[in-house]
Amino acid sequence: MRSFPALCSAALALAAGCVLRADTPSTAFQSPGVTSNLPVFREALAARQTYPFSWNSGSFPDFGAWKNAARQKLVDALLAPPPAVDFAPVVRAEEDRGSYVAREIVLQLTGDSRVLALMTVPKGKGPFPAVLLLHDHGARFDIGKEKTIEPLRSSDKLAAAREWAAKGYGGRFVGDELAKRGYVCLSVDALNWGDRGGGGYDGQQAISSNLLNLGSSFAGLIAWEDLRAAEFLATRPEVDPRRVGSLGWSMGGFRSCQVAALSEHISAAVSICWMGTLKGLLQPGGNLTRGGSSYTMTHPGLSRYLDYPDMVSIACPKPLLVLAGRQDKLFPVPVVEEAFRQLHAVWSSQQADDRLTTRFWDVPHSFGIEMQDEAFTWLDHQLGARR
Numbered sequence: 001m002r003s004f005p006a007l008c009s010a011a012l013a014l015a016a017g018c019v020l021r022a023d024t025p026s027t028a029f030q031s032p033g034v035t036s037n038l039p040v041f042r043e044a045l046a047a048r049q050t051y052p053f054s055w056n057s058g059s060f061p062d063f064g065a066w067k068n069a070a071r072q073k074l075v076d077a078l079l080a081p082p083p084a085v086d087f088a089p090v091v092r093a094e095e096d097r098g099s100y101v102a103r104e105i106v107l108q109l110t111g112d113s114r115v116l117a118l119m120t121v122p123k124g125k126g127p128f129p130a131v132l133l134l135h136d137h138g139a140r141f142d143i144g145k146e147k148t149i150e151p152l153r154s155s156d157k158l159a160a161a162r163e164w165a166a167k168g169y170g171g172r173f174v175g176d177e178l179a180k181r182g183y184v185c186l187s188v189d190a191l192n193w194g195d196r197g198g199g200g201y202d203g204q205q206a207i208s209s210n211l212l213n214l215g216s217s218f219a220g221l222i223a224w225e226d227l228r229a230a231e232f233l234a235t236r237p238e239v240d241p242r243r244v245g246s247l248g249w250s251m252g253g254f255r256s257c258q259v260a261a262l263s264e265h266i267s268a269a270v271s272i273c274w275m276g277t278l279k280g281l282l283q284p285g286g287n288l289t290r291g292g293s294s295y296t297m298t299h300p301g302l303s304r305y306l307d308y309p310d311m312v313s314i315a316c317p318k319p320l321l322v323l324a325g326r327q328d329k330l331f332p333v334p335v336v337e338e339a340f341r342q343l344h345a346v347w348s349s350q351q352a353d354d355r356l357t358t359r360f361w362d363v364p365h366s367f368g369i370e371m372q373d374e375a376f377t378w379l380d381h382q383l384g385a386r387r
């Protein structure tokens with residue numbers, strides 16, 4: 001026999017014209033909706049990300065056709081390109097540094113932006129191999145190009161640049177060191193850094209939002225401008241266009257991989273302390289989940305088709321060097337190892353695994369002198385610097 005409360009509930013339901021069923025929806029509801037900056041249903045979202053345009057998916061029988069299709073997905077995700085115009089470069093100042101010269105060059109990076117860049121040129125008879133240097137994020141915006149090439153002595157950014165070189169680069173400017181080894185180097189500020197600053201750390205999300213509302217994106221604009229910088233460098237009379245590489249640390253490592261995937265002007269690439277899978281990096285507490293720097297590496301809609309290693313793999317079979325830090329808290333070792341595995345699967349499929357070098361150093365998020373020496377020796381082997 002049912003209890004009195006149960007009989008009362010049944011009677012009320014009948015009176016209201018309702019029928020009680022065992023599968024009646026619960027009155028429980030989702031709350032909260034966000035934890036650790038992630039939706040509480042992030043695992044369900046991640047499970048639906050299958051990256052159908054990955055070469056490792058096995059869906060594409062022809063590698064060339066896959067590259068074209070994957071590159072087009074990446075290009076589409078960059079959104080509208082800025083207008084391309086003549087570079088119209090002008091040397092603003094030059095400084096003799098012994099075996100090479102350093103130059104301040106003003107150029108029309110796009111139809112929207114005429115910018116100040118730094119360039120190093122070895123003395124002697126060229127043409128020389130060249131390296132496009134992509135500066136890091138570092139949550140420091142007063143300098144950009146000056147993080148990789150030492151500014152001229154007359155620059156008010158000299159002290160800040162030397163401070164940053166000591167913090168992340170072992171006290172050395174990679175562009176100057178490469179110049180001594182016989183390379184032309186170019187470094188350009190990304191929007192919001194150096195001479196193109198103005199938003200700083202707190203303005204990153206607003207900049208990204210506003211660019212989206214203007215039909216562009218923060219990450220996409222940086223990519224388009226890096227492509228232009230690669231073209232400018234490869235077309236300089238001092239440069240051998242067949243021997244142009246790219247190199248970057250942290251955010252610069254992402255940019256280096258990306259420009260190698262997209263530009264025919266780049267023939268080899270170096271990425272330092274930037275590599276991982278998207279799902280692996282989108283974990284509670286992960287740097288990528290905090291906004292900020294992630295806007296410079298987030299292309300709208302791209303993750304519906306490609307993971308980070310898939311994007312990088314568009315560069316295959318170009319030579320690629322990726323160095324990671326075992327103590328790097330921004331890129332956990334298991335996440336990097338999985339990305340390495342995926343990259344090697346692609347290069348191996350094209351009988352080009354000897355062109356891909358991936359290695360861990362027992363260091364934190366940094367690009368010290370010993371790592372630099374390994375990267376520079378690798379570049380010498382790939383690009384054939386003659387010094």
